[in-house]
Amino acid sequence: MTPDQVRRRALAGFLRSRRERLTPRDVGILAGTRRRTPGLRREEVALLSGVSVTWYTWLEQGRRISVSRQVLEGLARALMLDAAERRHLFALAGEPPEEPDPAEGPGAALQQLVDALDPHPAYCLDAHWNLVAWNRAEAALIGDPALLPTQERNLVRMVFTDPRFRTLLADWPGQARHLVAQFRADARHRVGDPGLTRLTDGLRRESEEFRTWWEAHDIAGFRANRRRFHHPRAGLLTLDYVKLAALDAPGVKLFACVPADAETAGKLPDLLASGAPEAGTTTG
CATH class of the missing domain: 1.10.260.40 (lambda repressor-like DNA-binding domains)
Incomplete structure (x- = not known):
């Protein structure tokens, strides 16, 4: 048969x-x-x-x-x-169904999972890459998104418009350009979506780098990758990122970070204890 x-x-x-x-x-x-x-x-x-x-x-x-x-x-x-x-x-029938409508948030159970991952940084993005959940370790790493207006809690926007990220990310140009390629690939099902158009149009006006890299039409799929951070209090942190899809919250993606070396593993409890740096301010 x-x-x-x-x-x-x-x-x-x-x-x-x-x-x-x-x-x-x-x-x-x-x-x-x-x-x-x-x-x-x-x-x-x-x-x-x-x-x-x-x-x-x-x-x-x-x-x-x-x-x-x-x-x-x-x-x-x-x-x-x-x-x-x-x-x-x-x-x-050999006919995949249409993409379900994106969820508006992670749900209580997923938020509990994110919280339980402390002291390992973890966060959730919705279909437009808005931060919809994060734990205390993530807030300590990048600044507490809760201090930002809801409409500004977008990971792509933060990377390109918050000056902190240019010093926080050890290789900002390389990581930022790769982020744009991943974002474009992930947005393929929402071409023409008003929210996506507003976000990309705004970033093209505000950031010359984003405009250049967005118009290059580069595409990159997600794979487990390694990021290095120059944290103002914890110093150099090297983290491996893992991405999971939330099946009960369509469009929501969970990102969990695990230390890539023993030195970073030893620093994470202190990072958590230090609390979040103030979001939207430059550190160096």
């Missing part, structure tokens, strides 16, 4: 199982008195989905037929699929 046949058989079984769990009453159909089929009939699902009975029957038989996104949406509604089931249906 080929992989395509396995996938089509799995799709057929999934559709059949979802059809059989529903009752006519669930979808507003009069059941009648003589029903030998558990759940809904195929013709009822076809009617609710806006497809022919023959076509739907072939789909449940695992035949090789094309399925459009519009039809999948109709099937998901007719079968009353939840979000997880909808994603599963699209995957089995």
